[in-house]
Amino acid sequence: MAELLFDVSAFDCAILRAAFIKSVMEDNVPEKRWRALAASLVRDLTDRRRRAGSARLDHAQVAIF
Known part of the structure; x- marks a missing residue:
């Protein structure tokens, strides 16, 4: 199993989607x-x-998406 480096919130997933x-x-x-x-995002x-x-x-980071 891959090691998790970052927590991904529901908000993060919504932004990516x-x-x-x-x-x-x-x-x-x-x-x-x-x-x-998707991998690039x-x-x-x-x-x-x-x-x-x-x-x-x-x-500020959210604005780039």
Whole structure:
């Protein structure tokens, strides 16, 4: 089982879901690329947290999605 590095709240998941749907709709992302897009969004979220040294999103970070 993978080691958890960050807590992911329901709020975080809602932001990721909304960003994913918006990207798919606005950029006409084909279904075969959905998995890579989702992985990229999660990676962006966790990289920002790691750099900020925070396990939670703040309002400034939410605005980027």
